[in-house]
Amino acid sequence: MAEAQKTPPQDLFAAYGLTPGVADELFDAQGQMRPVWRRFVERFTRLSDAEIAARFERGNQYLRDAGVFFRQYSNDPLAEREWPLSHIPVILHEREWEGICAGLAERADLLERVMADLYGPGRLVAEGHLPAELIAGSRQWLRPMVGVAPKGGHYLHFLAFEIGRSPDGSWFVLGDRTQAPSGAGFALENRMATGRIFPERFPRAHIHRLAGFFGAFRTAMTGLAQGPGGRERGTAILTPGPSNDTYFEQTYIARYLGMMLLEGEDLLVEDGQAMVRTIMGPQPLGVLWRRIDAAFADPLELDPTSQIGAPGLMEAVRQGNLAMVNALGSGVLEIRAMMAFWPRIAEVLTGKPLAIPNIATWWCGGGPERAYVEQNAARMMIGSAYAVDLPFDLGATTALGTKFRDSARESIADWLTQEGGQLVGQEAVTLSTTPAWVETEAGGRVLPRPMTVRVFAARTPSGWQFMKGGYARIGRTGDAGALAMQRGGSVADVWVVADQPVKPETLIPPSTEFRRTTSGTLPSRAADNLYWLGRYVERTEDAIRLIRAYHLRLAATDNPADPRLKALESFLAPYGYTLDEPIPEALIGRIEIARGCAAKVRDRFSTDGWAALGDLVKTARQMSRTARPGDDCARAMSVLVRKITGFSGLVHENMYRFSGWRFLSFGRALERADALAAMLTVFADPQAPAGSLDIAVEVADSVITHQRRYRVETSRDTVIDLLALDGDNPRSILFQIQRMRALAMALPDAVTNGRLAPLSRALVPIQSALQVAEPREITSERLIALRGEIAAASDLLTTAYLR
Numbered sequence: 001m002a003e004a005q006k007t008p009p010q011d012l013f014a015a016y017g018l019t020p021g022v023a024d025e026l027f028d029a030q031g032q033m034r035p036v037w038r039r040f041v042e043r044f045t046r047l048s049d050a051e052i053a054a055r056f057e058r059g060n061q062y063l064r065d066a067g068v069f070f071r072q073y074s075n076d077p078l079a080e081r082e083w084p085l086s087h088i089p090v091i092l093h094e095r096e097w098e099g100i101c102a103g104l105a106e107r108a109d110l111l112e113r114v115m116a117d118l119y120g121p122g123r124l125v126a127e128g129h130l131p132a133e134l135i136a137g138s139r140q141w142l143r144p145m146v147g148v149a150p151k152g153g154h155y156l157h158f159l160a161f162e163i164g165r166s167p168d169g170s171w172f173v174l175g176d177r178t179q180a181p182s183g184a185g186f187a188l189e190n191r192m193a194t195g196r197i198f199p200e201r202f203p204r205a206h207i208h209r210l211a212g213f214f215g216a217f218r219t220a221m222t223g224l225a226q227g228p229g230g231r232e233r234g235t236a237i238l239t240p241g242p243s244n245d246t247y248f249e250q251t252y253i254a255r256y257l258g259m260m261l262l263e264g265e266d267l268l269v270e271d272g273q274a275m276v277r278t279i280m281g282p283q284p285l286g287v288l289w290r291r292i293d294a295a296f297a298d299p300l301e302l303d304p305t306s307q308i309g310a311p312g313l314m315e316a317v318r319q320g321n322l323a324m325v326n327a328l329g330s331g332v333l334e335i336r337a338m339m340a341f342w343p344r345i346a347e348v349l350t351g352k353p354l355a356i357p358n359i360a361t362w363w364c365g366g367g368p369e370r371a372y373v374e375q376n377a378a379r380m381m382i383g384s385a386y387a388v389d390l391p392f393d394l395g396a397t398t399a400l401g402t403k404f405r406d407s408a409r410e411s412i413a414d415w416l417t418q419e420g421g422q423l424v425g426q427e428a429v430t431l432s433t434t435p436a437w438v439e440t441e442a443g444g445r446v447l448p449r450p451m452t453v454r455v456f457a458a459r460t461p462s463g464w465q466f467m468k469g470g471y472a473r474i475g476r477t478g479d480a481g482a483l484a485m486q487r488g489g490s491v492a493d494v495w496v497v498a499d500q501p502v503k504p505e506t507l508i509p510p511s512t513e514f515r516r517t518t519s520g521t522l523p524s525r526a527a528d529n530l531y532w533l534g535r536y537v538e539r540t541e542d543a544i545r546l547i548r549a550y551h552l553r554l555a556a557t558d559n560p561a562d563p564r565l566k567a568l569e570s571f572l573a574p575y576g577y578t579l580d581e582p583i584p585e586a587l588i589g590r591i592e593i594a595r596g597c598a599a600k601v602r603d604r605f606s607t608d609g610w611a612a613l614g615d616l617v618k619t620a621r622q623m624s625r626t627a628r629p630g631d632d633c634a635r636a637m638s639v640l641v642r643k644i645t646g647f648s649g650l651v652h653e654n655m656y657r658f659s660g661w662r663f664l665s666f667g668r669a670l671e672r673a674d675a676l677a678a679m680l681t682v683f684a685d686p687q688a689p690a691g692s693l694d695i696a697v698e699v700a701d702s703v704i705t706h707q708r709r710y711r712v713e714t715s716r717d718t719v720i721d722l723l724a725l726d727g728d729n730p731r732s733i734l735f736q737i738q739r740m741r742a743l744a745m746a747l748p749d750a751v752t753n754g755r756l757a758p759l760s761r762a763l764v765p766i767q768s769a770l771q772v773a774e775p776r777e778i779t780s781e782r783l784i785a786l787r788g789e790i791a792a793a794s795d796l797l798t799t800a801y802l803r
Contacts, residue, residue, distance in 0.1 A: 011445070012044070012045055012444075012445060012446050013041070013045070013435075013445075013446050014445070015440075015445050015446075015447060016435065016445075016446055016447060016448060017448070018031065018433075018448070019433070019448070021167050021430065022167060022430060022431075022432065022433060023165045023166060023167045023168070023169055023432035023433075024432060024433045024434070024448060025037075025090060025091070025092075025165070025432055025433065025434040025435070025451070026041075026434065026435050026448075028169070029167075029168075029169060035093075036091050036092065036093040036497055037091050039202060039203065040089075040091060040203055043200070043202075044088075049443060049444060052437075052444065053444070055087075055196075055197045055198070056087045056197060056437070058196040058197060059085060059087060059193040059194060059196045059197040060082075060085065060193075061196075062192060062193050062196045063082065063083045063085060063189065063193050064082065065607065065611070066189060066192070066607055067248070067602075067607045067610050067611060068082075068083040068186075068189050068248060068252075069081060069082060069083060069248050083186070083189070083491070084489070084490040084491060085190060085193055085194075085490065085491060085492070086436050086437070086449075086472075086474040086490040086491060086492040087194070087197055087437050087492075088434075088435050088436055088437055088446065088492065089194055089198075089492055089493040089494065089495045090434050090451060090453065090472040090492050090493070090494045090495070091494075091495045091497055092494065092495070092496055092497070093496075093497055094208065094468075094496050094497065094498045094499075097468065097496045100163065100171055100356070100455065101455070101457075101466040102355065103171075103354075103355035103356035104161050104163075104173075104356060104455055104457060104464075104466070105457070105463070105464045105466070106350070106354070106355050107161070107173065107176070107354060107355075107356065108156065108159055108457050108464050109464075110342070110345070110346055110349060110350065110354075111156055111159070111176060111178060111333050112154060112155060112156050113349055114333065114345060114349075115155040115156060115178075115327070115329075115330060115332075115333060116155060118135060118141065118329075118332060119145045119146050119147070119148065119155070119327075119329060120146075120147070124345065124348075129341065129344060129345055129348055130338075130341055130345070134335065134337055134338070135332065138332055138335055139295060140179070140294070140295075140329070140331035140332040140334065140335060141329060141332040142294060142295065142302060142328055142329035142332075144301045144302065144314050144318075144328075145314075145317075145327070145328050145329040148317060148318050149320070150317070150323065150324070150327045151224065151317070151320050151321070151322065151323040152224045152323050154459060155326065155327035155330060156178060156326050156327065156330060156459065157220070157221075157224075157323075157325040157326055157458065157459045158181060158217065158289070158325055158326060158456070158457070158458050158459070159176070159177060159178060159181060159326075159456070159457045159458075160176075160177035160181035160182075160183060160184075160454050160455065160456050160457070161173055161175070161176060161177065161454070161455045161457070162174040162175040162176075162177065162452050162453075162454055163356070163452065163453050163454075163455060164359075164431045164432060164451075164452045164453070165431070165432035166430075166432075167430065167432075170356075171356050172356065172357050172358060172359055173356055173357070173358040173359065174358070174359050174452055175334070175336075175339075175359075176333055176334060177334065177454075178326055178330040178331065178333040178334055179293060179294065179326070179330060179331035179334055180290060180291045180292065180293065180326075181456065182246040182249060182291070183246075183249070183454050183456070183470070183471055184214075184249070184253065184456050184467065184470075185246075185248075185249035185250070185252040185253040185256070186246075186249050186471060186491065187210060187454075187456070187467065187469065187470045187471045187493070187494075188210055188214075188252070188256065189252065190471050190491060190492070190493040191210055191469065191493055193493070194493040194495075203495065203497060205501040205502070206497050206498050206499070206500070206501055206502060207469070207495045207496065207497055207498075207502070208468035208469060208495075208496040208497075208498065208502050209468070209502065209504060209505040210467055210468065210469055210505075211505045211506050211507050212468075212505035213456070213458060213465060213466070213467040213468065214256065214257060214507060215505070215506075215507045216458060216460045216465045217257075217458035217460065217465070218257045218258075218259075218507070219460070220458065220459060220460045220461060221235050221287050221289070221325065222235060223461065224286065224287050224323045225285075225286030225287040225323070226286060227284065227286060227321070232286075233284045233285055233286030233287075234260060234276060234283060234284065234285045234286060234287075234521065235259050235260070235285075235286060235287040235288075235289070236259055236260035236261070236262045236276065236285060236287070236288055236289070237250055237253060237254050237259055237260070237261050237262065237288075237289045237290075237291060238262055238263070238264070238267075238288050238289065238290040238291060238292055238297075239261055239262065239263060239291050239292070240263075240291065240292045240296075240308050241263055241308065241600075242596075242599040242600060242602070244291070246291070247599075247602070248602070250291050250603075251602035251603040252603075254603040255603050256507075257507075259289070260276065260521060260523060261602075261603040262276060262288075262523060262525075263308065263525060264292075264306075264307070264308045264309045264310045265277075265310075265525055266310075266523045266524070266525050266526075267285070267310035267313065268282060268310065268312070269310065269311065269312025269313060269315060269316050270282065272312075272315050272316055272318075272319035272321055273316060273319075273321045273322075274288065274310075274312075274313060274316040274321065274322045276521065276523055277523060277524040277525070277803075278521050278522055278523050278524060279522050279523075279524055279527050279659060279663075279747070279748055279801040279802075280521070280748045280749075283521055285322065286321075286322065286323065287322070287323045287325060288313075288322060288323070288324055288325065289325040290324060290325065290326075292308055292309065293331060294328040294329055294330065294331055295331075296308050296309045297309040297310070297313050297314070297324075297328055298310065298311060298312065298313040298314040298328075299311055300312060300314070301314040301315070302314065302328075313328075314328065339358045339359060342354060342358055343357065343358075431450040431451060431452060431475075432450070432451065433448035433449055433450055433451065434448065434449060434451040434472065434474065434492070435447075435448065435449075436448070436449040436474050436490075436492070449474050449475050449476075450474075450475040451472045451473060451474050451475065451492070452472065452473050453470060453471075453472045453494055454470050454471055454472070454473070455467070455470055456470055468496045469493070469494045469495060469496050470494045471491050471492065471493065471494055472491065472492045472493075472494050473489055473490075473491060474489060474490045474491065474492050475489055476489055476490065522658070522659045522660055522663075524801060524802050524803060525600070526600070526601050526604060526660060527659065527660065527663045527801055527802055528663075528798075528802040529597045529598075529600040529601050530597070530601055530604070530660045530661075530663045530664040530667070531663040531664065531666060531667040531797070531802065532597050532667060533594055533597035533598055533601070533664055533667065534663070534664040534665060534666065534667025534668035534669075534671065535667040535668070535670065535671040536590055536593050536594035536597060536671075537594050537644065537647065537648065537668065538667070538668045538671035538672050538675065539590060539671050539675070540587065540590045540591055540594060540644060541641065541644045541645065541648070542671075542672075542675040542679075542699070543572070543575065543577060543587055543590065544587065544637050544640045544641050544644065545637075545641060545698075545699045545701070546568060546571070546572055546577075546679075546699055547572070547577065547579070547584070547587065547633075547637050548633075548634050548637035548638060548641065549568060549695050549698055549699055550565060550568045550569070550572075550579055551582075551629060551630055551631070551633040551634040551637065552631075552634045553565055553568075554629060554630050555630035555631035555634060558630075563689035563690075564689050564690075564691050564692060564695060566689075567682065567683070567688065567689050567692060567695075568695070571679075571682050571683075576589075580629075581624075582623075582624070582627040582628060582629050582632070582633040582636070583620060583623050583624035583627050583633070583636065585624070587620065588617065588620045588621060588624065591613070591616055591617050591620055592617055594613060595613045595614065595617060598610060598613055601660070604660050606650065606654060606655065608650050608654070609647060609650050609651060609654075609655075612643070612646060612647040612650055613647060615643060616640065616643045616644055616647065619639065619640065619643060620640060623636045623639070623640075648668070651664065659747065659748070662743045662746055662747060663801075665739070665743055666740055666743045666744070666797065669736040669737075669739040669740045669743065670736070670740060670790060670793065670794055672731075672736050673733045673736035673737060673740070673790055674787055674790045674791070676700065676723055676724070676731070676732070676733050676736070677724075677733055677783045677784075677786050677787045677790065678783075678787060679696055679699060679700075680696060680719070680720065680723060680724060680778075680780075680783055681780045681783040681784055681787075683695050683696040684696055684716055684719050684720055684723075684780075685780045686716065693714040693715070693716065693719045694714055696719055696723060697714055697719060697722070697723070700722075700723050700731040701731055702722055702723065702729065702731050705722065705729060705731075706718065706719075706722055709722060710722075716775070717775040717776065718775075720775040720778045721775045724770065724773075724775075724778050724783075725770055725771075725773060725775065725778070727771070733770065733786070734767070734770040734771065737763060737766050737767045737770060738767060740763055740793065741760060741763040741764070741767055744757070744759045744760045744763060744797075745760055747759075747800075747801065748801075749800075757800065758796050758799075758800065759793060759796040759797055759800055762789070762792060762793050762796055763793060766786070766789050766790075766793075
């Protein structure tokens with residue numbers, strides 16, 4: 001073979017070396033470039049280093065702008081890592097992909113049959129095809145599911161398979177993902193990012209789309225959700241919450257498919273029917289796509305320590321009122337030792353071997369398998385995939401067990417080292433390599449890195465449908481153990497390429513009839529978090545303005561003992577703000593609490609809004625290290641004011657006016673009304689230090705308005721009139737009460753049988769009293785009482801909608 005055939009042009013691929021005994025995605029076994037890669041490589045190698053860097057940055061910027069992240073396990077449960085995209089895709093031809101999917105469809109059917117047997121007649125165990133101790137001893141096998149027929153007749157609805165390529169070019173299965181498969185949403189974002197990197201018509205026109213897969217799955221779930229008589233019931237994703245490592249994906253999929261994203265506290269079970277707590281009362285649920293381990297789903301019948309499930313879910317499943325995707329107990333199929341029995345089970349149940357074999361695994365539980373492993377541990381091989389599960393009941397308490405365990409591991413490790421394999425824990429595999437961009441001392445170059453491909457399958461009325469693409473996990477180094485993202489691995493898009501342009505696919509139904517859909521059901525927990533997000537954002541802005549007022553006067557007087565400064569310090573102290581810190585830690589804490597509320601509703605929150613909150617936290621932390629008391633801190637506070645009002649502007653201008661926006665806006669209005677009343681109680685009090693009225697007007701951002709309205713110096717009457725009684729001033733108490741009343745009237749059940757709901761009834765007299773009041777009547781005592789009335793309104797909102 002000529003050198004020109006082996007190595008692509010230019011220096012980008014010059015260091016791309018093949019390892020003997022290791023398959024490669026770019027080159028075949030004869031060292032020839034695979035045809036499916038050629039056009040991509042030709043175009044890629046025409047790019048300069050600067051063009052490549054610019055393209056890769058476009059992809060990275062898209063991911064940052066979209067808020068794509070991966071939860072990094074650390075002491076901080078909300079620590080986030082930028083999505084680790086490997087910019088060069090993995091490219092496979094559609095014919096090869098079709099062969100892979102055909103083999104995996106057989107495997108999916110086999111998994112379904114085994115699941116049905118394990119929770120049904122149990123013949124595989126009874127006839128000795130599976131060890132009883134393997135199944136019964138697993139935490140993933142759930143006894144309450146025995147004899148329970150799943151709604152719709154199937155246990156498995158959404159699967160993922162981790163596959164790798166052997167040195168001989170064939171594929172093998174590294175693992176079955178049946179518990180709560182992740183990655184499908186990230187595959188969509190990978191595709192969006194690579195579209196920014198490689199926007200040309202070729203290859204884009206020849207790459208199979210992903211949307212059709214999701215559309216088919218959504219349709220299947222909608223059909224599965226129907227209750228008796230075809231009555232519609234909700235579909236939702238059950239998430240462990242924001243601290244989960246794939247939480248972004250769960251929020252993305254929920255938005256993409258138009259499904260509710262629920263946590264356990266959103267659910268209740270009444271008479272065997274799963275219900276969602278919503279602002280309109282409990283609503284029936286038909287399908288729950290769970291992203292939590294099955295044992296945590298129901299603390300009543302499964303794991304009693306679970307705090308992320310809902311009592312009674314098992315009963316809803318048992319009565320056939322709730323379909324679980326996938327069924328509770330499906331994690332038993334993921335037991336690593338099960339891999340040892342799939343070849344035999346396939347022969348028993350289907351009469352033929354697996355079309356795509358899995359990684360070789362040996363059960364060392366006793367009997368002939370144990371003896372065989374002991375005699376042949378150093379020579380066992382299927383293709384280039386090796387694994388030994390050590391030891392289950394081959395106890396470390398026995399001399400034989402200890403000797404076998406240690407000698408087997410050592411002999412396998414030695415042999416694998418000679419053969420070019422690697423031992424990772426108790427499993428050793430030799431994976432194929434794929435092109436990846438690596439920054440070296442000589443600049444960026446394309447080098448081979450180990451990879452696996454995750455293939456997604458969804459059950460539809462017409463059978464298993466596979467995502468035409470997906471994502472590949474790429475090793476950070478030649479060590480296959482570095483594939484995991486927690487250990488520095490990355491993820492690449494997988495292109496399934498056709499010879500001819502492919503037909504575009506979307507989630508839009510084929511019907512030409514236009515139909516406007518509703519904005520969806522709002523769970524009470526989501527409403528609660530939006531409400532408190534509004535309150536904390538407003539509370540933070542008020543504190544920023546007060547701290548700025550303090551430092552402006554400190555800069556002007558250089559006298560911390562000034563009565564106005566003492567008044568401000570005394571006013572802020574009960575809220576935890578220590579003014580000897582230029583940027584108080586409590587202030588940053590308030591911003592982070594607001595961001596935590598937003599994190600709970602990421603599926604309902606704009607990407608720009610989320611980014612604005614993140615930028616606010618980042619800026620505040622940076623300034624806390626550099627800001628100095630006085631004028632410097634005042635300028636820093638001005639920056640924070642602009643940033644937080646920018647966030648508020650995004651919400652006001654861009655957020656759809658659905659119920660969630662009303663709860664967020666109600667929280668902001670209530671907090672502003674309460675903050676104004678609290679401030680006026682102190683700074684408009686007749687005994688307040690001279691200059692306090694000016695502080696009140698400044699903090700309320702009403703200096704120019706006061707000048708234009710009254711054309712006199714501030715007095716208590718003018719300040720109270722402007723900040724408490726002016727219905728046209730958005731920085732007045734009356735304006736906010738009017739706003740609260742209008743928002744309350746737009747909430748569900750605001751009027752029942754011609755009568756106002758308690759919340760609106762409570763707001764009417766507050767509004768009326770302020771509308772007819774004179775400034776002199778708004779004493780400090782009246783302001784304190786008004787704060788109590790506002791707090792009572794908050795309690796009424798909570799009672800009506802947020803429980």
